[in-house]
Amino acid sequence: MVSEQEIWTFLTEVEDPEIPVLNVVEMGIVREVRKDENGGWQVVITPTYSGCPAMKAIEEDVLQCLADHQIEPIAVISQLSPPWTTDWMTAEAREKLRQTGIAPPEGSSADKGLLMGVRRDVRCPRCSSVQTTMVSQFGSTACKALYKCDQCLEPFDYFKCI
Amino acid sequence: MADTLLILGQRLAEWCGHGPAIEEDIALSNIALDYVGQATSLYREIAVQANEGKSEDDYAFLRDERAFKNILLSELPKGDYAFTIARQFLFSTWYYHFLEELEKGQDEFLRGFAAKSLKEVRYHFQHSRDWVLRMGDGTQESHQYIQTAFDEIWSYTGEMFKMSAADVLALEDQVGVNLPSLLSHWERIVSAVLTEATLQVPNSGWMHSGGKEGKHSEHFGFMLAEMQYLQRSFPNCQW
Numbered sequence: 296m297v298s299e300q301e302i303w304t305f306l307t308e309v310e311d312p313e314i315p316v317l318n319v320v321e322m323g324i325v326r327e328v329r330k331d332e333n334g335g336w337q338v339v340i341t342p343t344y345s346g347c348p349a350m351k352a353i354e355e356d357v358l359q360c361l362a363d364h365q366i367e368p369i370a371v372i373s374q375l376s377p378p379w380t381t382d383w384m385t386a387e388a389r390e391k392l393r394q395t396g397i398a399p400p401e402g403s404s405a406d407k408g409l410l411m412g413v414r415r416d417v418r419c420p421r422c423s424s425v426q427t428t429m430v431s432q433f434g435s436t437a438c439k440a441l442y443k444c445d446q447c448l449e450p451f452d453y454f455k456c457i
Numbered sequence: 458m459a460d461t462l463l464i465l466g467q468r469l470a471e472w473c474g475h476g477p478a479i480e481e482d483i484a485l486s487n488i489a490l491d492y493v494g495q496a497t498s499l500y501r502e503i504a505v506q507a508n509e510g511k512s513e514d515d516y517a518f519l520r521d522e523r524a525f526k527n528i529l530l531s532e533l534p535k536g537d538y539a540f541t542i543a544r545q546f547l548f549s550t551w552y553y554h555f556l557e558e559l560e561k562g563q564d565e566f567l568r569g570f571a572a573k574s575l576k577e578v579r580y581h582f583q584h585s586r587d588w589v590l591r592m593g594d595g596t597q598e599s600h601q602y603i604q605t606a607f608d609e610i611w612s613y614t615g616e617m618f619k620m621s622a623a624d625v626l627a628l629e630d631q632v633g634v635n636l637p638s639l640l641s642h643w644e645r646i647v648s649a650v651l652t653e654a655t656l657q658v659p660n661s662g663w664m665h666s667g668g669k670e671g672k673h674s675e676h677f678g679f680m681l682a683e684m685q686y687l688q689r690s691f692p693n694c695q696w
Contacts, residue, residue, distance in 0.1 A: 346490030346494025376568070376569025
């Protein structure tokens with residue numbers, strides 16, 4: 296009989312389709328693994344952004360992964376609340392992001408200053424300089440902004456804090 | 458609200474491949490994705506509540522003009538970039554405050570929806586605010602473009618604060634938002650940003666309305682025809 300803990304471990308094999316260095320557990324996308332009343336398993340996932348096009352792929356990958364481990368029946372349930380936040384990303388996940396050239400989210404999502412234009416320093420993932428400039432609030436995916444480093448002159452993605 | 462988000466998302470998506478710079482092309486497509494994603498959540502919940510065996514796609518692709526209750530502001534053609542930015546700024550400022558109030562309501566789903574969407578709308582607001590400042594306080598030409606855009610769109614802002622019969626019902630059930638109460642917050646931010654951008658706040662006069670009752674502008678039918686073409690021509694087609 297498979298345990299909930301084993302399912303969590305299996306789920307770490309599911310990569311985030313847009314950031315393959317991270318798995319969906321490290322990303323905080325998997326919120327809960329539970330049994331339904333008929334003895335089947337339910338995996339609860341939450342989208343990073345409402346319009347995240349990767350959700351469908353993540354759902355299919357979770358089903359495939361657990362099917363590969365002969366676990367069934369499985370249902371994947373998507374829920375909005377509580378809303379996903381970058382605060383759920385582990386320190387290890389942030390370090391992996393940085394090593395791939397994506398600046399990890401700075402500060403806490405509870406920061407309200409953002410609305411009227413107060414911005415935090417974003418550190419270049421290559422040379423660690425804080426002399427960086429935002430090029431665009433929106434980058435290659437919904438969860439990232441586009442920055443450039445004024446020190447080493449390289450452009451880079453910044454994982455937005457939400 | 459779902460209709461407004463879907464329609465505005467569709468209008469913004471028209472910029473995909475036509476943005477003035479690649480960063481803006483991507484930014485507007487991202488914002489469009491957020492809106493369409495938010496609309497999908499709402500339609501899906503409506504489908505669950507209605508329990509008529511419909512999906513979110515039925516609401517988006519198989520309804521006619523009069524069944525859509527989006528505000529007129531959302532359906533206006535995308536215009537030039539200044540017009541799109543002026544609309545985004547006026548709408549995001551309103552939408553942010555709307556969601557803050559929606560989050561205080563009694564409906565658990567809507568509270569979750571509001572909390573989720575607020576995080577996204579913060580970025581939409583900031584994006585449009587930055588551009589209003591840059592264009593208003595930029596060159597004489599950019600100033601002229603953005604001022605003209607605000608002057609043209611202003612008479613479409615009234616509908617955001619007007620209660621439809623559905624809005625009144627939602628408010629009575631303590632799940633809705635008292636729209637007129639949002640006006641003072643909205644005016645304060647809009648006037649602060651326009652002033653900083655050296656722009657004139659247009660005078661409020663007569664306001665367009667009708668969208669929330671299903672009475673749309675002439676632009677709307679053309680847009681729906683394009684948006685719904687595939688499902689209408691090939692019913693039930695799937696990716």
